[in-house]
Every structure is written in structure tokens, then in C-alpha cells.
Amino acid sequence: MTAPPTSAATAPLLALRDVRVRIRTARGTITPVDGVSLDVHRGEVLALVGESGCGKSLTALTILRLLEPPARIEAGSSIRFEGTELLALDERALRAVRGRRIAMVFQEPMTALNPVHTAGAQVAEVVRAHERVSRREAMDRAVAMLATVGIPDPAVRATQYPHELSGGMRQRVMLAIALVLDPALLVADEPTTALDVTIQAQLLDLLREAQRARGASMLLITHDLGVVAEMAQRVAVMYAGQVVEEAPVGALFAAPLHPYTEGLLAAMPRAGTVRRELATIPGTVPPPEAWPTACRFADRCPYAWQRCRTEAPPLHDAGDGRRARCHLVEEPARRADRHAPAAAGTA
Amino acid sequence: MSLPVPDTARDAASLRAAPLLEVRNLVKRFPIGGGLLSRPRGAVQAVTDVSFDVARGETLALVGESGCGKTTTGRCILRLVEPTSGTVCFDGTDLGALDARAMRAMRRRMQLVFQDPYASLNPRMTIGAAIREGLVVHRLAEGAAADARVRALLDEVGLRPEWASRYPHEFSGGQRQRVGIARALAVEPEFIVLDEPVSALDVSVQAQVINLLARLQRDRGLTYLFIAHDLGVVEHLATRVAVMYLGRIVELAPTASLFTRPVMPYTQALLSAIPIPDPAAPRDRIVLAGDPPSPASPPSGCVFHPRCPHPARDAACASIVPPLEAKGTGHEAACLKQPPTAVTPAAQRAAGGSHDPVFSLPAAALRSRGASGTGTRAAGLST
Amino acid sequence: MTTSVTPLGDVRVVALEAPRPRSGPARLLAAPGTRLALGALLTIAMCVLVLPLVLPHAPHEQLDLATRALASPRAAHPFGTDAVARDVLARVVAGGRVSLAVAAASVLLASALGTAWGLAAGLAGARIDALLMRLVDAGLAVPRVLLLLVVLSLPREPSLVLLVLALGATGWFGVARLVRTEVRRLRDADWVLAARALGTSRRRLAWRQLLPHVLAPVLVTAALGMGNVIVLEAGLSWLGVGVQPPRASWGNIIRDGTDLLQAAPWISLAPGACLVLVVLCCTVLADGLRDALAARELPRP
Structure with missing residues (x-):
């Protein structure tokens, strides 16, 4: 991993270094997030992509230290935000960051909103939690924010409870809560996954506009490569607790370096694949207690050779802002040798 | 490898000849509220005047957003939900006219695969017992013969036969979906309603299950009603597509035609x-x-x-x-x-x-x- | 920012992919409290079964009234003797047999009745279901002790069978409601729909698929009910309508001792202690069962 430039002007807004999450279970300790390093620069959208169980959501939760026991962030991990080490902050200082400088949007607006408070009150609550303003002023700002996120009749909607709002409306309220204090960073965990495609389209447009207009940065966690292509400037792909590839969005889709990324892109049904057998990634994502010690993708990889089973690949720098955790970066000639992976099993 | 696509001429001909499934003016109204003594306060019309045919061997996709009535339509066809009005004819038999016993027998020929592989298997039953259930209910096989059938079915959907004695929680989502498919196949149906069978799966696993469904259709000559909201998967698998909005079919067209010249x-x-x-x-x-x-x-x-x-x-x-x-x-x-x-x-x-x-x-x-x-x-x- | 999302979204997969879990009994016995309670219950059960065969005195045997009445605990009579010079240990052991047997039989009866009623209501249509459950509500509305007093005071000499029937027949309402709620919850599950789609009949669905699910909560309720019924039977016997003397039960031994609490506290103390111990063990066991059964339903990712 290359060290980032340290001058203030180019320093990333958020820098994760070697973040590890351990969970003690009845059957032993697992490390579902294992040495993740990521930069989110000012004004950029970084997408964190991966399948269920890859550790992407857990990584997002480490940023605001929302993990709960038995999950623990290991010593040696570092999360710097606006020059401050978040992992060193006490609870009080952390609260000042949460919601104000860094805001989160969750997948399920129905469970993330409190059912006993009105939409307006929940937006106003965030304002009052961080700023000394009157109840009335907070509510005025809440209503204005609801209007900004495209809620019609914001004054009326502000008095309604979450169950009186549609899924799309609820997600807009979540967005209003997140944006009302103008955070520098928005962490959005599958913000549109629960929504229908036409409503998702509305929300994605709104998210992009809000992020651009405010110059905020966004860490967008998603499994949907379509959403990635529409929203992100850079992409980090996670597999089995590690970042396996990092690239500008155009390069990633045009020529993925890591075989896992390549497999994901190939497995998507699309206009060109009609009625043909889809490419698949054989086998299934192994559980954390069964992660291979060398390359974690080797068993499912169509290029794997001896080295992949004995030596864990580092996140190689491939130039042009691209990195991949794969020996192919050093031995590109091996790409010609495509064969059936070791795991012939099924998911 | 390409799937066996009936060419359009034959397709159209067989459609006119004898569709396997004919749905006419299907309506389903769900009452709101009401109890032992109180009257319902109103009704939600989940399905309104839906008519379509499904030809033998084809895949008709039913797409639309949540609440559009696609799932209810699928369940009305199988009479898992009793339609309010309208007729469903399967291979010439009016399902609405069948009594409970005859309908139970008919279920052997038409099956269902669910969206949620975590909810669709009884957590207290081994997967072998779950697959065997259909064989026993319809007296298709007993004892050692049934065991052999279960093993063969597991093998056919790409699972290890020796896993029959395991419980659902020991499997991943994709594997459970394979179990659900094996359970449906056990009674050797001709027609399967696939209710969002891959939308709960990760993309790499989803591709495996899509390939499996396509292979099974080819090998067994199955007819699918494929309910989905993911148009990418629909375009990949479907012969024809019906688009639903608020309980009605608003467009029904051959797949290529729908994607290149959508009208509605x-x-x-x-x-x-x-x-x-x-x-x-x-x-x-x-x-x-x-x-x-x-x-x-x-x-x-x-x-x-x-x-x-x-x-x-x-x-x-x-x-x-x-x-x-x-x-x-x-x-x-x-x-x-x-x-x-x-x-x-x-x-x-x-x-x-x-x-x-x-x-x-x-x-x-x-x-x-x-x-x-x-x-x-x-x-x-x-x- | 208010957050109320389970923060371990990704991690739950771990449990799912884990190696084969331990069996139900193993999980149940993992908790030390449950092990202790189960051990104590088994010991008591063994005692009431085996001790009568080896004890020197029979429970009805009246020893020498002049020298042995109201003897305090000593080597010959570890629990002392009562007013008519009967060995309290022999009576407590014999009474335990009766108390435990009555409780077990009536709880079994109540569980069976309640499960059948609940399954029927849960699988029935809205009207039948409403009707069956209103009947249960009516049953729950009548105070159980009052009902028992009336029923048991009708015959001149209530038999043990009548006692079991009465306790069982008044104890199933809660079980029925519990089972019915569980069935209603389950019957919309996809796997129930899948079974129906396979052509499974309602009866087979209830027996093969639903019963294993409802048995778990029924078992927990039964363990709790065991403790309740032992106390109830003791109370009824204390009031004189339960187990009739000279047959011993913990309840009527305690009653024998209440008049003599000052002079011979041991008479009530021994059966009282047994009663408390058994009820406590039942409660702990029920808790343990609940935890073990809850762990069986692994969370979905």
C-alpha cells in the first residue's frame, strides 16, 4: 500500500489504514474486515462494492464506530477524518462528528426511522442535537430540508409519521436527516436497494445532485454495479474482508484487473448474453473462519496457479490509480492461462 | 451454449394450438379489516382483469414494481390464493371447478419456487425430508425408491446427495434455492411459477441459478411463469414479457420487441x-x-x-x-x-x-x- | 443522527455458514443452571420412585402414639414424625409420588388438549378460528381455582383421576392461545405455502410440518405449568378438595403441619421445601429450554 501524500491540500478527507474488525464467537475469533485501507477524497464518490458477507457494511460502521460488542476494531487500525484520528476520540468528541461532519444513510428507512416521531421532528432533532437553536428554528430548517430532498408539501409531510410515508418518501426523509447539517462526508449503505427501480432512479439523481451541490464526499456501499457506474468516480471491490481491487470507475468496467471483479462483471445478465449460458464464479464465498491463508479467491479463480495457494498477494499498485490484490499484476502473462478453478462446487 | 428457443413461427403456432395455461379476466380483491362480526372496511384490488396465455415450453415473464400484483397473480394461478373472479385453465382443465382433493392432485403438475430461500424451507425439516414430501403426498415413490429419487434430484440441481440429512440453516442462500428447486421438481411438474427466484441472491450465485433454471427447462421441457422485477434477468431468460402496473397488465410482448420498442x-x-x-x-x-x-x-x-x-x-x-x-x-x-x-x-x-x-x-x-x-x-x- | 440498525449486518452470515451446530440436548445442557435444575428434578423423581421400597416405615403406618408422636428430626426419623406418629419422610416421599404424578399427568393432558385446539383454530378459516378462540377467552375469564373448587366439591370423595382431569381440563386455555398464535404466524411462511403447493393436506401439514414448531413453545409452557400445577394441587389439597387423606400429597402434609407450626415446624417444612425446590427447578428448566430452542432458530443473513 502506498502512503498517501501528506500535504493538507491533497490529503484525503477520510483515510482508513489497515482497519481490522475482530469478532469473538463461540467457535473462535474471526476477522471479517481484515486490513482495509481506503481514501475518500474531497468532493468524490467512492463506491465500495462486494457480495453479502464481504465486510463492506462492517467497514462502513467502523468509520463512525457504530460497531457493537462482540465486534471490535483491532489496535493498529487507523481512521483519519479531516486530520483527526477518529479511533482516538472519546465518546463526546465522536458525537460531535457523528451526524454533523459524517452522516449515514441506511438501506431500510422503515427500521432506521423512529416510528413514534414525525418526519419533521426527526430531522429537527439532529439540528438540535448539534446546534443551540430554538425548537421552532430547528423545525423551520427541517421543513426547508425536506423540500430540498424533493418532498412535496414539506410542511404537511413534516407532521406525518414514518408509516404514513411511502418507501421512497421515507428514504428522502433519511436523506434530509443526513444532509441537514451539511456533512463533509456521507456514508450511504445500500441507500436504494430496498426501493423499486423507478423510485431508485429518483433517489440516485437526488443523491448525486445533493452531493455535487454541497461539494460533499460520499462513500457509497452497494452490491449493484449499475448503481456504481452511475454514481461513483472511484471503486473499491471487497472480497472476503479485503479490498481486492481499487480503480477509477471507467477503468474498472473497461478492464478489470482482479479475476473476482472480472467474474462479477461477466456474471451479469445483459442484452448481449440473451439466451446464452451466463459466466459464473464457481463455488461460494467462504465463511470468515474458512478463509484461505494465501489468496482468498484462489479456489474460485480461473487463473490460479501454485503461487496463489502459497503466497498472499499484496495490493499491488498497477499505475493510473489502480491497485489489485493479485499476482497477475506481477505476472500478466499468466492471464493467457485460463482454466477451470479448483472449486467445482456450487453455491 | 444456447437455449432451445422455439422459433417464432412455431412459437406462435403452438400458442394458437393449445396453450398450457390460459388465464382469463382474473380479479383478486383483498378485504381490508373485518372480523367475526364486523364487515370489511374496504378492499384492495390487487389484480384487475388480467388475461394471458402461456404456451408449452415458453417462459412468460411477469414484471413490475412492488405492489403491482405480480406475485398475487402467480398465487391465484396455483390457487394458493383464491381468485375473486376469472378463470384459470391448465391444460384444458378449469382449476376453479376442481374440488379440494382434485386440486391437490393437480398440484403435482404445477409447482412454485419462492423468492426467499431462507423462508421457503421448513427450518425443522431436513432438506431430504422436504424434497421427499412431494413424493410421499402424491405416492410417487416410497422407502428406498424415494431415497434414491431424493438423491438423484439433489444431484440434478448440483448439490451433494449425502447432504439430504442436513437442515436448511446449514446451507447458503444459493444452495437453499437449489433445494427449493429440487423440491418443486420432485413431483415432476410441467409448469413452474418462479416467484423472483434469484432476486435474493448475490450476482455470482444468481448466474449459477439462472443457468440451472435454463438447463432444467431444456432437459425437462418445462414451462415457466417467471415473476421478477429485475429486467436484466428477464431479458436473459424470458420468451415473452408481461408488464404489470397497479394490478393490470399494461404491456405484453415478445422479449426482443419489448426491449427494443417499448410502447406503454x-x-x-x-x-x-x-x-x-x-x-x-x-x-x-x-x-x-x-x-x-x-x-x-x-x-x-x-x-x-x-x-x-x-x-x-x-x-x-x-x-x-x-x-x-x-x-x-x-x-x-x-x-x-x-x-x-x-x-x-x-x-x-x-x-x-x-x-x-x-x-x-x-x-x-x-x-x-x-x-x-x-x-x-x-x-x-x-x- | 439517529441509528437503530443492527450494526452487524454482514456478520450474521457467519453463523449461517458455520459448521454443523450442536444438537438440541447438547445446547440445553450447556447452561450450568439448567444442568443443575434437571439434575435436581431427576434426583427427586428417583427418590420418590425408589425410596418407598427401602424406607423402614410405610406412609400410613402409625407408630407408637405415646412415644413417637411429634418427634423432632433424629436418626430414626430424619424429617421427624407427625401428630399421629407417622414418619414424615415416608409421607413426603409418598406425597411426592402423588403430587408429581398428578402434576405431570394433568400438564400432559392440558398440553395435548391445548395443542390440538390451537392447531385446529390456527389452521381454520377466520370464522371458526374466531369462534374457537372466543371459547378459550371465556375459559380464561373464569378464575381457575374457583372453577376447580366447584368441580372438585361436587363428588363426596374426589378421586385422583378426577383431580387430574379437572386440572388438565382447566389448564389448556393458555396453551391453545399460544399454539394458535404460533400457527397463525407460521402459516403465512413461504415453506407452508410450498407444502400446500405440493398438495399436502391440512392434517398432514399440521402433523408433519407445524407440530415440530409449536412443540418447542409448548414444552417451555409445560415446564412452567408443571410448577404451577404442583402449587395448585398443594393448595387444593390444603383446602381439602385435592388429594384426600389418608393418601399423602405435599399439599395435605403441609396442611397437617400448619396447626402445629409452633410445636412441630418440621412437618410442614420438609414438604414445603420439596415443593419450592421442584417449582424453582421447573422455572429454571423452562428458561433453559426457551434459550436452547431460541438458539435453534438461527438468524437469517
């Missing part, structure tokens, strides 16, 4: 809303205003008219229910403003219309096709 403005918006996994794809899309209305109080006339972006939309759309009618070869849609239509301009004006029908197909509806012709279409890794 709702279908156009739906196609344009799919995120495309290509950063270079054009960004413009048809953005629909607002949310879909509640099925408890659907709009008058065309159910889509309050959100419709068609340039000729007018008062006629709010008063006339557009018929599902031919707009091209085998391509039906329900829209007063997309010619040709049997509702004449004069009739539309009489109903308060101010615009004559004019064909509209915004470029954004086809943006996923791209200029290169190899445009890609999004599919979620999971939901």
Missing part, C-alpha cells in the same frame, strides 16, 4: 430507470413524478395517467380505461395515445381528450442499448 410509457420509464453498469452510458432517463398510487384507491381511466410523461396525455386518459390491444406483431399494450388504437380520436375527444394519439418513444427508454449495440443492463448482485 410506463414500460419506457421502467427501462430507462435501470442503472446501467457502464460508466460511459448516457445519463438521461425518464424520471417519473411521485410514487405509484395505492392499490386501495387506483386512479380512474388509465391507472398510469397521473404519472404519465406521454406528450399527448389528456383528460381522455383519466376517463377511459385503455384496452390491452395489438400495437405490433404479437405486441400488445394498453395506451390510448400510442397508435394504433381501437378507441378512435373522436371517442377520445368525446371523453374530454384534447390530443390525438401520436407515437412517442423517447431515446432514454433505449439508452441501455447504447450506440455500440452492446449496451449492458444492470442486475443487482443481491437484494
Whole structure:
């Protein structure tokens, strides 16, 4: 991993270094997030992509230290935000960051909103939690924010409870809560996954506009490569607790370096694949207690050779802002040798 | 490897000859409230006047957004939900006329695969017992013969036969979906309703299950009703597509025709809303205003008219229910403003219309096709 | 920012992919409290079964009234003797047999009745279901002790069978409601729909698929009910309508001792202690069962 430039002007807004999450279970300790390093620069959208169980959501939760026991962030991990080490902050200082400088949007607006408070009150609550303003002023700002996120009749909607709002409306309220204090960073965990495609389209447009207009940065966690292509400037792909590839969005889709990324892109049904057998990634994502010690993708990889089973690949720098955790970066000639992976099993 | 696609001529011929499934004017109303002594307070019309045929060996996809009635339609067909009115004929037999016993026997021929592989298996039953259940109920096999069938089925769906004695929680989502498929196959059905069978799966696993479904259809000559919201998967698998909105079929067309020349403005918006996994794809899309209305109080006339972006939309759309009618070869849609239509301009004006029908197909509806012709279409890794 | 999302979204997969879990009994016995309670209950059960065979005195045997009445605990009579010079240990052991047997039989009866009723209501249509459950509500509305007093005071000499029937027949309402709620919850599950789609009949569905699910909560309720019924039977016997003397039960031994609490506290103390111990063990066991059964339903990712 290359060290980032340290001058203030180019320093990333958020820098994760070697973040590890351990969970003690009845059957032993697992490390579902294992040495993740990521930069989110000012004004950029970084997408964190991966399948269920890859550790992407857990990584997002480490940023605001929302993990709960038995999950623990290991010593040696570092999360710097606006020059401050978040992992060193006490609870009080952390609260000042949460919601104000860094805001989160969750997948399920129905469970993330409190059912006993009105939409307006929940937006106003965030304002009052961080700023000394009157109840009335907070509510005025809440209503204005609801209007900004495209809620019609914001004054009326502000008095309604979450169950009186549609899924799309609820997600807009979540967005209003997140944006009302103008955070520098928005962490959005599958913000549109629960929504229908036409409503998702509305929300994605709104998210992009809000992020651009405010110059905020966004860490967008998603499994949907379509959403990635529409929203992100850079992409980090996670597999089995590690970042396996990092690239500008155009390069990633045009020529993925890591075989896992390549497999994901190939497995998507699309206009060109009609009625043909889809490419698949054989086998299934192994559980954390069964992660291979060398390359974690080797068993499912169509290029794997001896080295992949004995030596864990580092996140190689491939130039042009691209990195991949794969020996192919050093031995590109091996790409010609495509064969059936070791795991012939099924998911 | 390509799937066996009946060529269109044969397809059309067999359709006319004897469809395996005929659904006519299906209506399902769910009462709201009500109990032992109280009357229902109202009703939600989940399915309104739905008619279609499914030909032997084809895959008809039923697509639409949540609450559009696609799942209810599938369950009404299998009579897992009792339709309010309308008929469902399976291989010439009117299912509504069957008594409970005859219907139970009929279930051997028509099966269901569920969306949620975690909810669709009894957590207290081994997967072997779950698959065996159908064999026992229909007296297809007993004892050692049944065990052998279970093992063969597991093998056929790509699971290890020795896993039969394991419980569902020991399997991943994709493996459970394979168990669900094996359970449906056990009774050797001709027709399977696939209710979002891959939308809960990660993309790499989803591709495996899609390939499995395609292979099974080819090997066993199955007929599918494929209920889905993911248009990428639909385009990949379906022979024909029916688009539902607020309980009605608003467009029904052969797959290629639907994706290259969508007629109904709702279908156009739906196609344009799919995120495309290509950063270079054009960004413009048809953005629909607002949310879909509640099925408890659907709009008058065309159910889509309050959100419709068609340039000729007018008062006629709010008063006339557009018929599902031919707009091209085998391509039906329900829209007063997309010619040709049997509702004449004069009739539309009489109903308060101010615009004559004019064909509209915004470029954004086809943006996923791209200029290169190899445009890609999004599919979620999971939901 | 208010957050109320389970923060371990990704991690739950871990449990799912884990190696084969331990069996139900193993999980149940993992908790030390449950092990202790189960051990104590088994010991008591063994005692009331085996001790009568080896004890020197029979429970009805009246020893020398002059010298042995109201003897305090000593080597010959570890629990002392009562007013008519009967060995309290022999009576407590014999009474335990009766008390435990009555409780077990009536709880079994109540569980069976309640499960059948609940399954029927849960699988029935809305009207039948409403009707069956209103009947249960009516049953729950009548105070159980009052009902028992009336029923048991009708015959001159209530038999043990009548006692079991009465306790069982008044104890199933809660079980029925519990089972019915569980069935209603389950019957919309996809796997129930899948079974129906396979052509499974209602009866087979209830037996093969639903019963294993409802047995778990029924078992927990039964363990709790065991403790309740022992106390109830003791109370009824204390009031004189339960187990009739000279047959011993913990309840009527305690009653024998209440008049003599000052002079001979041991008479009530021994059966009282047994009663408390058994009820406590039942409660702990029920808790343990609940935990073990809850762990069986692994969370979905």
C-alpha cells in the first residue's frame, strides 16, 4: 500500500489504514474486515462494492464506530477524518462528528426511522442535537430540508409519521436527516436497494445532485454495479474482508484487473448474453473462519496457479490509480492461462 | 451454449394450438379489516382483469414494481390464493371447478419456487425430508425408491446427495434455492411459477441459478411463469414479457420487441430507470413524478395517467380505461395515445381528450442499448 | 443522527455458514443452571420412585402414639414424625409420588388438549378460528381455582383421576392461545405455502410440518405449568378438595403441619421445601429450554 501524500491540500478527507474488525464467537475469533485501507477524497464518490458477507457494511460502521460488542476494531487500525484520528476520540468528541461532519444513510428507512416521531421532528432533532437553536428554528430548517430532498408539501409531510410515508418518501426523509447539517462526508449503505427501480432512479439523481451541490464526499456501499457506474468516480471491490481491487470507475468496467471483479462483471445478465449460458464464479464465498491463508479467491479463480495457494498477494499498485490484490499484476502473462478453478462446487 | 428457443413461427403456432395455461379476466380483491362480526372496511384490488396465455415450453415473464400484483397473480394461478373472479385453465382443465382433493392432485403438475430461500424451507425439516414430501403426498415413490429419487434430484440441481440429512440453516442462500428447486421438481411438474427466484441472491450465485433454471427447462421441457422485477434477468431468460402496473397488465410482448420498442410509457420509464453498469452510458432517463398510487384507491381511466410523461396525455386518459390491444406483431399494450388504437380520436375527444394519439418513444427508454449495440443492463448482485 | 440498525449486518452470515451446530440436548445442557435444575428434578423423581421400597416405615403406618408422636428430626426419623406418629419422610416421599404424578399427568393432558385446539383454530378459516378462540377467552375469564373448587366439591370423595382431569381440563386455555398464535404466524411462511403447493393436506401439514414448531413453545409452557400445577394441587389439597387423606400429597402434609407450626415446624417444612425446590427447578428448566430452542432458530443473513 502506498502512503498517501501528506500535504493538507491533497490529503484525503477520510483515510482508513489497515482497519481490522475482530469478532469473538463461540467457535473462535474471526476477522471479517481484515486490513482495509481506503481514501475518500474531497468532493468524490467512492463506491465500495462486494457480495453479502464481504465486510463492506462492517467497514462502513467502523468509520463512525457504530460497531457493537462482540465486534471490535483491532489496535493498529487507523481512521483519519479531516486530520483527526477518529479511533482516538472519546465518546463526546465522536458525537460531535457523528451526524454533523459524517452522516449515514441506511438501506431500510422503515427500521432506521423512529416510528413514534414525525418526519419533521426527526430531522429537527439532529439540528438540535448539534446546534443551540430554538425548537421552532430547528423545525423551520427541517421543513426547508425536506423540500430540498424533493418532498412535496414539506410542511404537511413534516407532521406525518414514518408509516404514513411511502418507501421512497421515507428514504428522502433519511436523506434530509443526513444532509441537514451539511456533512463533509456521507456514508450511504445500500441507500436504494430496498426501493423499486423507478423510485431508485429518483433517489440516485437526488443523491448525486445533493452531493455535487454541497461539494460533499460520499462513500457509497452497494452490491449493484449499475448503481456504481452511475454514481461513483472511484471503486473499491471487497472480497472476503479485503479490498481486492481499487480503480477509477471507467477503468474498472473497461478492464478489470482482479479475476473476482472480472467474474462479477461477466456474471451479469445483459442484452448481449440473451439466451446464452451466463459466466459464473464457481463455488461460494467462504465463511470468515474458512478463509484461505494465501489468496482468498484462489479456489474460485480461473487463473490460479501454485503461487496463489502459497503466497498472499499484496495490493499491488498497477499505475493510473489502480491497485489489485493479485499476482497477475506481477505476472500478466499468466492471464493467457485460463482454466477451470479448483472449486467445482456450487453455491 | 444456447437455449432451445422455439422459433417464432412455431412459437406462435403452438400458442394458437393449445396453450398450457390460459388465464382469463382474473380479479383478486383483498378485504381490508373485518372480523367475526364486523364487515370489511374496504378492499384492495390487487389484480384487475388480467388475461394471458402461456404456451408449452415458453417462459412468460411477469414484471413490475412492488405492489403491482405480480406475485398475487402467480398465487391465484396455483390457487394458493383464491381468485375473486376469472378463470384459470391448465391444460384444458378449469382449476376453479376442481374440488379440494382434485386440486391437490393437480398440484403435482404445477409447482412454485419462492423468492426467499431462507423462508421457503421448513427450518425443522431436513432438506431430504422436504424434497421427499412431494413424493410421499402424491405416492410417487416410497422407502428406498424415494431415497434414491431424493438423491438423484439433489444431484440434478448440483448439490451433494449425502447432504439430504442436513437442515436448511446449514446451507447458503444459493444452495437453499437449489433445494427449493429440487423440491418443486420432485413431483415432476410441467409448469413452474418462479416467484423472483434469484432476486435474493448475490450476482455470482444468481448466474449459477439462472443457468440451472435454463438447463432444467431444456432437459425437462418445462414451462415457466417467471415473476421478477429485475429486467436484466428477464431479458436473459424470458420468451415473452408481461408488464404489470397497479394490478393490470399494461404491456405484453415478445422479449426482443419489448426491449427494443417499448410502447406503454410506463414500460419506457421502467427501462430507462435501470442503472446501467457502464460508466460511459448516457445519463438521461425518464424520471417519473411521485410514487405509484395505492392499490386501495387506483386512479380512474388509465391507472398510469397521473404519472404519465406521454406528450399527448389528456383528460381522455383519466376517463377511459385503455384496452390491452395489438400495437405490433404479437405486441400488445394498453395506451390510448400510442397508435394504433381501437378507441378512435373522436371517442377520445368525446371523453374530454384534447390530443390525438401520436407515437412517442423517447431515446432514454433505449439508452441501455447504447450506440455500440452492446449496451449492458444492470442486475443487482443481491437484494 | 439517529441509528437503530443492527450494526452487524454482514456478520450474521457467519453463523449461517458455520459448521454443523450442536444438537438440541447438547445446547440445553450447556447452561450450568439448567444442568443443575434437571439434575435436581431427576434426583427427586428417583427418590420418590425408589425410596418407598427401602424406607423402614410405610406412609400410613402409625407408630407408637405415646412415644413417637411429634418427634423432632433424629436418626430414626430424619424429617421427624407427625401428630399421629407417622414418619414424615415416608409421607413426603409418598406425597411426592402423588403430587408429581398428578402434576405431570394433568400438564400432559392440558398440553395435548391445548395443542390440538390451537392447531385446529390456527389452521381454520377466520370464522371458526374466531369462534374457537372466543371459547378459550371465556375459559380464561373464569378464575381457575374457583372453577376447580366447584368441580372438585361436587363428588363426596374426589378421586385422583378426577383431580387430574379437572386440572388438565382447566389448564389448556393458555396453551391453545399460544399454539394458535404460533400457527397463525407460521402459516403465512413461504415453506407452508410450498407444502400446500405440493398438495399436502391440512392434517398432514399440521402433523408433519407445524407440530415440530409449536412443540418447542409448548414444552417451555409445560415446564412452567408443571410448577404451577404442583402449587395448585398443594393448595387444593390444603383446602381439602385435592388429594384426600389418608393418601399423602405435599399439599395435605403441609396442611397437617400448619396447626402445629409452633410445636412441630418440621412437618410442614420438609414438604414445603420439596415443593419450592421442584417449582424453582421447573422455572429454571423452562428458561433453559426457551434459550436452547431460541438458539435453534438461527438468524437469517
